[in-house]
Amino acid sequence: MAKNVLTTSAGAPVADDNNSISVGARGPLTYDNHYLFEKLAHFNRERIPERVVHARGTAAHGTFTVTKSLKDVTIANFLQEAGQQTDVFLRFSTVGGGQDSSDYARDPRGFSVKFYTKEGNWDMVGNNTPVFFLNDPIKFPDFIHSQKKDARTNLPNPANAFEFWANHPQSLHQMTILMSDRGIPASYRHVHGFSSHTLSFYNAKGERFWCKWHFKTNQGIKNLTNEEAVKMPANGAQKDLVEAIDRGDFPSWRVEVQIMTEEEAKNYHINPFDLTKVWPYADFPVIEIGKLELNKNVNNYFAETEQAAFAPSNFVPGINASPDKMLQARLLAYQDAHRYRVGANVNQIPINAPKCIVNHYQRDGAFAGMGCPVGHGSGNASYGSQAATVNASNFFPNDRASEGAPVPAPHVAVPPMPILEDAWIKPYSQDDEDYASQAGNLFRIMNDSQKAQLFGNIAGGLSTTNPSIQARMLAQFAKADPAYAQGVKNAIAAMK
Numbered sequence: 001m002a003k004n005v006l007t008t009s010a011g012a013p014v015a016d017d018n019n020s021i022s023v024g025a026r027g028p029l030t031y032d033n034h035y036l037f038e039k040l041a042h043f044n045r046e047r048i049p050e051r052v053v054h055a056r057g058t059a060a061h062g063t064f065t066v067t068k069s070l071k072d073v074t075i076a077n078f079l080q081e082a083g084q085q086t087d088v089f090l091r092f093s094t095v096g097g098g099q100d101s102s103d104y105a106r107d108p109r110g111f112s113v114k115f116y117t118k119e120g121n122w123d124m125v126g127n128n129t130p131v132f133f134l135n136d137p138i139k140f141p142d143f144i145h146s147q148k149k150d151a152r153t154n155l156p157n158p159a160n161a162f163e164f165w166a167n168h169p170q171s172l173h174q175m176t177i178l179m180s181d182r183g184i185p186a187s188y189r190h191v192h193g194f195s196s197h198t199l200s201f202y203n204a205k206g207e208r209f210w211c212k213w214h215f216k217t218n219q220g221i222k223n224l225t226n227e228e229a230v231k232m233p234a235n236g237a238q239k240d241l242v243e244a245i246d247r248g249d250f251p252s253w254r255v256e257v258q259i260m261t262e263e264e265a266k267n268y269h270i271n272p273f274d275l276t277k278v279w280p281y282a283d284f285p286v287i288e289i290g291k292l293e294l295n296k297n298v299n300n301y302f303a304e305t306e307q308a309a310f311a312p313s314n315f316v317p318g319i320n321a322s323p324d325k326m327l328q329a330r331l332l333a334y335q336d337a338h339r340y341r342v343g344a345n346v347n348q349i350p351i352n353a354p355k356c357i358v359n360h361y362q363r364d365g366a367f368a369g370m371g372c373p374v375g376h377g378s379g380n381a382s383y384g385s386q387a388a389t390v391n392a393s394n395f396f397p398n399d400r401a402s403e404g405a406p407v408p409a410p411h412v413a414v415p416p417m418p419i420l421e422d423a424w425i426k427p428y429s430q431d432d433e434d435y436a437s438q439a440g441n442l443f444r445i446m447n448d449s450q451k452a453q454l455f456g457n458i459a460g461g462l463s464t465t466n467p468s469i470q471a472r473m474l475a476q477f478a479k480a481d482p483a484y485a486q487g488v489k490n491a492i493a494a495m496k
């Protein structure tokens, strides 16, 4: 095979890649070192901002296969028939640490799936937990500040986390999960995934259904204790996933949904849009609808995993949002983060580009035309893996539909949603919600060993806080179950 010639980024052959041009063997460099300057300048720009949360991650490509049609409840094109397959890209992550932190933090695991459907990309941006710490997005930056490194010392500070939780009883359920034996997954292959939020389906009759998505690991749940976790290499979970896929041991997940009608939601005793709560399976059983398998590693970590941009607002016809306040804020936050972190044309990068035709009237911007096989930037916005060659118009409405100018598709419209009668616009406190019952239910199904781990894990951090924080946390635990509070109290006492 003929050798490939090394070139500049503009394609010109490079004569020497080992020696800069200098004035004599021992002299300074000259100004005509443009190839050196190109290398250094590009190197200076190799990094993009890391994600403000979920910075550390690992991803792989795979396939989603439908095993049960959902056509009764959704027009989603990729969910119509058993056997239908859709390409996916799944990124796992930890939440609080930077890119070079450990894979084995006591932290939720992100579980983001991009479904490349024929009607656009659906991004399911979830976690390995069915609930979250908050139910009002206005608290998200405060919460994350309390979990990340201390602003002064740049060191982890569990007392900050407990100070936040002492002031926010809505975190109790998720905090109980985090401090339980499930708080440090042994690998990414051994976690479940959840939409956590309530999303919606709508069908051809215009009926809406509320739904939650669950991805149950076929590898089984496997966790580490604190003692086991500190002995693990920082990159262990990344290595585990890459090596499993390389040897053909493809990890997979059972895909399930819970479905609630609009009528059921009105009368249900739990607010179905409160992200701090689950829908008990006894009330809303899970329905298995598919299988997700990861079967191909990335070729280029930066181009694929790092530049991947998952947005909860990336819906497809038949799948949409719900009134969950947290979800509503996420519909804005992620697209905004992507414009900052990757750029205005983030969706043209191959890993994010849909595998269907994209036609719109948005134009230009930095790097317009990236990964775009046809005509973008010349008055044509089509891209995606099957981009059409249209060069019709850059404004809408126009008179050029017959020449290929795109037109809206009213048949995919989301059914209108009534607002609550007499709804008033104002900030609503959710302080009166019941944040203790589900945390207590979770505590009561733990066996003795799991309870002991929960007590010890909480005591480790809580013992570093002041008496006021401890008292407020113990009061929260007591509300969930008196034995929960007593166990933590004993564990703190045992540490003294």
Ligand code: HEM
Binding pocket: 050, 051, 052, 053, 054, 057, 091, 092, 093, 109, 110, 111, 112, 125, 126, 127, 132, 136, 137, 138, 140, 194, 195, 196, 197, 308, 309, 310, 326, 329, 330, 333, 334, 337, 338, 341
């Ligand atoms: C108001 C609440 C929230 C806000 C404002 C928020 C904001 C963000 C932001 C800005 C990013 C970085 C995005 C990027 O740079 O690509 C991110 C990443 C992420 N968030 Fe959230 N988040 C919120 C709640 C949640 C919840 C409830 C979940 C899970 C149910 C979640 C799961 C994730 C995951 C998995 C990622 C990583 C995505 C990836 O793999 O690239 N977030 N979040």
